[in-house]
Amino acid sequence: MKKPQLAIALAFGAVTATAAAGDVEDQIRFRQSAYSFLGWNTAKIKAQASDHPDTFNKDEVIAAANAIAGVANAGVFEKLYGPGTDKGTGWKPSRLKPEFFEKQDEAKEINATFIKEANELQKVAAGGDPAAIKAQFGKLAAACKSCHDLIRIRQ
């Protein structure tokens, strides 16, 4: 006999991975956690490679870029945007627009760009050139913004 958790997951078919991530509130909370941790790390790179270049610390920027790539590749999009996650509260109420569920293909494409730019930032950061890091960070930030514009409720 299959384990109940797996049986449930299989019953969901295409959303197996989502089902495995837990209920709606868990998904929202993990999503918010992932993005907050991401935001903390993007803020470090923005500060050190762009706004306050006198504070540039190569090791810290590399670590931040690795953390960003870690989040980008962790499957947040695939596992934590299940049905119902436009409603409900994780750490705070979800800001996902209900129309996300009709715009998943577009969001998926932006997510692929986000992953590509994050992986590239990881490589560029390892090189340690602040100007190159700033330029690549701009590409990552643009991918973030596209997705916010598409599926995140403005505050």
Added chain:
Amino acid sequence: MKKPQLAIALAFGAVTATAAAGDVEDQIRFRQSAYSFLGWNTAKIKAQASDHPDTFNKDEVIAAANAIAGVANAGVFEKLYGPGTDKGTGWKPSRLKPEFFEKQDEAKEINATFIKEANELQKVAAGGDPAAIKAQFGKLAAACKSCHDLIRIRQ
């Protein structure tokens, strides 16, 4: 003239990095986000390499291990445990024991072990051997537990 943010950070001396991470509530919230995201990823490895080996997915385990290493090396311990972070509320009230501030050396040592085991897990995961991943995951989990026992308030 130095930028105000930097001047404040420099005034704090040894806690420069902490000061740069923002106020107490921000530090607690980012810390809770980092650990929640970490927990989501450790749960994937525990499920796939230990509890439900029939669900083992090499790529997913590698991604989870990379995410874990990303968190471990991001400077959470150095930047998000500033004075006052045993009090106050991030996403929820802080669970840091007040005695942390007298046990920082011990906590620092555990943190170094946590980083070492996370980096090793990243390497082992890349190899793709479930038994080796399970064994190394056990070492990481032990480091997590040591720190929880030392400085986290039980629920």
